[in-house]
Amino acid sequence: MTQFGAEFREKYFPQVPKDVTPVNHGSYGLTPKPVLDFLNELNHEQEEYPDEFYLLTAKNKYIAQLKALGKFLNVDYHNLALLPNATMSVNAVLRSIPWDLKNDKVLIHSSTYGGCANSVKFVHDSLGLQYDIIDLQYPLEDKDVIAKFEEKLTKNNYKLCMFDTVCSMPGVRLPYEELIKACKKYDTWTLIDAAHGAGLVDMGFLHKLKPDFVTSNLHKWLCAPKSTSFLYVDPKHHKTIQTFPISWSYALNSTELTKEMEENLLIEKFWFSGTINYTSGFCIEKAIQFRKEICGGEEKINKYQADLQKEAIDIVLREFGTGAKLLDNSTHTVSVAGMFNISFPKNERNTKFIEHLTESFAAYRKFKVKCETKMVVDHKAFAPFIAHNNELWIRFSVNIYNTAADYERSAKLIKQTIEECIEDELK
Numbered sequence: 001m002t003q004f005g006a007e008f009r010e011k012y013f014p015q016v017p018k019d020v021t022p023v024n025h026g027s028y029g030l031t032p033k034p035v036l037d038f039l040n041e042l043n044h045e046q047e048e049y050p051d052e053f054y055l056l057t058a059k060n061k062y063i064a065q066l067k068a069l070g071k072f073l074n075v076d077y078h079n080l081a082l083l084p085n086a087t088m089s090v091n092a093v094l095r096s097i098p099w100d101l102k103n104d105k106v107l108i109h110s111s112t113y114g115g116c117a118n119s120v121k122f123v124h125d126s127l128g129l130q131y132d133i134i135d136l137q138y139p140l141e142d143k144d145v146i147a148k149f150e151e152k153l154t155k156n157n158y159k160l161c162m163f164d165t166v167c168s169m170p171g172v173r174l175p176y177e178e179l180i181k182a183c184k185k186y187d188t189w190t191l192i193d194a195a196h197g198a199g200l201v202d203m204g205f206l207h208k209l210k211p212d213f214v215t216s217n218l219h220k221w222l223c224a225p226k227s228t229s230f231l232y233v234d235p236k237h238h239k240t241i242q243t244f245p246i247s248w249s250y251a252l253n254s255t256e257l258t259k260e261m262e263e264n265l266l267i268e269k270f271w272f273s274g275t276i277n278y279t280s281g282f283c284i285e286k287a288i289q290f291r292k293e294i295c296g297g298e299e300k301i302n303k304y305q306a307d308l309q310k311e312a313i314d315i316v317l318r319e320f321g322t323g324a325k326l327l328d329n330s331t332h333t334v335s336v337a338g339m340f341n342i343s344f345p346k347n348e349r350n351t352k353f354i355e356h357l358t359e360s361f362a363a364y365r366k367f368k369v370k371c372e373t374k375m376v377v378d379h380k381a382f383a384p385f386i387a388h389n390n391e392l393w394i395r396f397s398v399n400i401y402n403t404a405a406d407y408e409r410s411a412k413l414i415k416q417t418i419e420e421c422i423e424d425e426l427k
Helices: 006-012 033-046 048-074 086-094 114-127 142-155 176-185 205-209 247-254 259-263 267-270 281-292 296-319 351-359 359-377 402-425
Strands: 080-083 105-109 129-135 162-163 189-193 213-216 229-233 341-344 387-388 391-397
Touching: 006 033, 006 162, 006 205, 006 387, 033 281, 033 351, 048 080, 048 267, 048 281, 080 129, 080 267, 086 114, 086 189, 086 229, 086 359, 105 114, 105 142, 129 142, 142 162, 142 176, 162 176, 176 189, 247 267, 247 387, 259 267, 296 341, 296 391, 351 359, 351 387, 351 391, 351 402, 359 402, 391 402
Parallel strands: 105 129, 105 162, 162 189, 189 213
Antiparallel strands: 080 229, 213 229, 341 391, 387 391
8 A cells, every 4th residue: 555645645646746835735625646537537428428417327426425425424315415615505504594584693703714704794784684703813722612602602592503613714623512512502503614524523423413504525635526515404404405506406395295205305406406517526435435445544544644743733833933833722622633723933023014914804815915926836835824813823734645844845935935025015
């Protein structure tokens, strides 16, 4: 079996140019060659005879992926639907619920992924749905995060609470199992954004705690191609949930359903919403097979990530120098094996500027674009960062194709880029 690291990258991720240092897996993921080859085969099959593919083949392929995913997640595949990404799944949920606009409220937090937070704001702006935001300024203890949610849940009658397994920026783990329990305690529906979920964290809570709605991208950490995610829907919501966008299956709302149709309702709704390319979603089984047969399974993958991450953290802290720190808490539950955040070192010259980026989103956006361009184009070593709680937190990802050398090179270049861009702004 090929060892993880440089040799593994060369064999299974040959599409990545040798001069690129990939330490941002968390944003988009990388698809291994066996899965890409299978995707190309599916695309050829689709284009070769579209009538047969869409009318006779596609539905069976869709169901096969649900079955493979259901087995992987240990849930009934009838409670799953495939969508292109987690943000679309969040929209499907938010736009399907028949809100009582006089009484219903939604609860989110300040580190909610921007696209999902904007989806809530859109429903507020267009329909008048009320929502509240919990302010989370990291680093935080899990007990403090839970207390902030409990404080809101106790005082308000929320219809729905949306939170993450692992936030996007900064890349921190939330105590999501405890938050699910808290929401159930206050009779509040849960919508869990597990964009960083399958393949990164233990998804056993689906079977154990049975939340209302959960979405997870599969292109990030499960090795599936782009445009692949799932939406888990508790059976009591099957009739409520609709596709996004609304399409042919909405007619089922006015149809008398047989027992078999009710059992397969999510399949009937989501397997076809129009003529688009569904082949990425048909690679889920292949991606799971890659992780099991070629990588040796989830435990082996996770161990490599955890071991390399310990080394990578030390490397980045050393390269960044005095003042850099790991985003962590006393119980070490903020980071997950696969992502960590290091602060850019502050000094007398740059402190006010970094704090200004926290206060001014416009200034942060301008600075961010400038840094991103230099990282991607000039150095080919990119890691995203966010101005949060008066710090610049840089998020690094760790995966099975990475080695310690990736963090030595990327940390030097990212530090150099940010330093140069700050100096340009201070001139």
